[in-house]
Amino acid sequence: KAGVTQTPRYLIKTRGQQVTLSCSPISGHRSVSWYQQTPGQGLQFLFEYFSETQRNKGNFPGRFSGRQFSNSRSEMNVSTLELGDSALYLCASSSDFPRSSYEQYFGPGTRLTVT
Amino acid sequence: EDKVVQSPLSLVVHEGDTVTLNCSYEVTNFRSLLWYKQEKKAPTFLFMLTSSGIEKKSGRLSSILDKKELSSILNITATQTGDSAIYLCAVEAYNQGGKLIFGQGTELSVKP
Numbered sequence: 001k002a003g004v005t006q007t008p009r010y011l012i013k014t015r016g017q018q019v020t021l022s023c024s025p026i027s028g029h030r031s032v033s034w035y036q037q038t039p040g041q042g043l044q045f046l047f048e049y050f051s052e053t054q055r056n057k058g059n060f061p062g063r064f065s066g067r068q069f070s071n072s073r074s075e076m077n078v079s080t081l082e083l084g085d086s087a088l089y090l091c092a093s094s095s096d097f098p099r100s101s102y103e104q105y106f107g108p109g110t111r112l113t114v115t
Numbered sequence: 116e117d118k119v120v121q122s123p124l125s126l127v128v129h130e131g132d133t134v135t136l137n138c139s140y141e142v143t144n145f146r147s148l149l150w151y152k153q154e155k156k157a158p159t160f161l162f163m164l165t166s167s168g169i170e171k172k173s174g175r176l177s178s179i180l181d182k183k184e185l186s187s188i189l190n191i192t193a194t195q196t197g198d199s200a201i202y203l204c205a206v207e208a209y210n211q212g213g214k215l216i217f218g219q220g221t222e223l224s225v226k227p
Contacts, residue, residue: 004157031213035215035217042217042219042220043158043205043217044217045214045216056211056212056213056214058214092215094213096213104149104160104213104215105160106160107157108156108157109157
């Protein structure tokens, strides 16, 4: 089975711009979670989508948003980029079935640099 | 606020040593604890623990959960240089679909 894929792998943007990152989960997985990883804060949860619905959201400003499509692929968008948004953005997928099993498998990440 | 704390934050050992990494948590409605290994890329899944006192084992790695003490340990025996990585502990709570709360990680360096 192919793993979680993320595109692009690297991105450089300017303050004030917006960016869209994409994540394709493992085939058959319907849950996609997004995380931000920085040296200072570690891995922090952004949001999770299941069957095109956002089920949970972390403590990030409204500039961070996401969506999920019917094929379970997900995108996250960051508007009005700030220098502090520079980070590794990871997505993880899970089958969410059976519900008692919830291992999340991570993609390679998108390294975003804001200048 | 839900919290996961790992110790030590960093560790340097020599090949062949045995190491124990610690993870403690304060989480409402605890459901499971997960261990990941992160080298210079995405975290890779190691173990998921839900029941107290049951050891999970994979080769030289093993882990156990103590729900009474709200903690878990990850043991690595006969360490190799390839074990050098950041080891992350994460906790999941019921009714928090898809959200993992991560600790800061333990950076393990294994010297030849």
